[in-house]
Amino acid sequence: MRLLLVEDDLSLGSGIQAGLGLSQHTVDWVTDGEAAERALQDQHFDVMVLDLGLPRRHGLDVLKDMRARGDDTPVLVLTALDSVTDRITGLDAGSDDYMTKPFDLDELSARVRALYRRRHDYRLAVLRHGPIQLDTAGRRVTLDGVPVNFSPQQFALLRLLLENVGQTLPRRRLEEALYGWNADIESNTIEVHIHYLRKKLGEDLIRTVRGTGYVIDRID
DSSP, X not given: OEEEEEOOOHHHHHHHHHHHHHTTOEEEXXXXXXXXXXXXXXXXXXXEEEESSOXXXXXXXXXXXXXXXXXXXXXXXXXXXXXXXXXXXHHHTTOSEEEESSOOHHHHHHHHHHHXXXXXXXXXXXEEETTEEEETXXXXXXXXXXXXXXXXXXXXXXHHHHHTTTOOEEHHHHHHHHHOSSOOOOTTHHHHHHHHHHHHHOTTSSEEETTTEEEOOOOO
């Protein structure tokens, strides 16, 4: 899962980024409202964790503007404000959830996962494609009922492709989803992961769309 963290407190932001990273999320972090707006317009994120008291642009303004332009990225608001009025204001502006500081990092991670599931309207935590089953909660993949082991990046890549069956995903989006925008990765990293997915699950599973990206085709 790729997250956008918007938090101007450097110590808190660093802790959140590291903590959510341990849960195998890709976390891109910006520290002001204008940077958040640029990121949202240029990149795709699964969930945004948004502080309200930001420099350069208040978090509520960022939230209102993204909703006004039709951006439905799930948003979890973080704030030191704890009155009922403040919570209502954040929810009315378009947030999906609300946490007050200080908070428990494990709870934050659980709420982020819940927003992601809600966004994708998951009725089941298992993605199925022919003989392949991917358990999103247990982080487990089976082929004809036999467990298949993958690295965290390969699991995340397979999950993203299975969530978008029939849609060609550009290599850049795959790179950003797995590593974020600041990662220094080799130019053929995605190709290497695709190679291992094919080797373990079948050469015909993932189709290369030359000049565009990769797709898992629908099963007729």
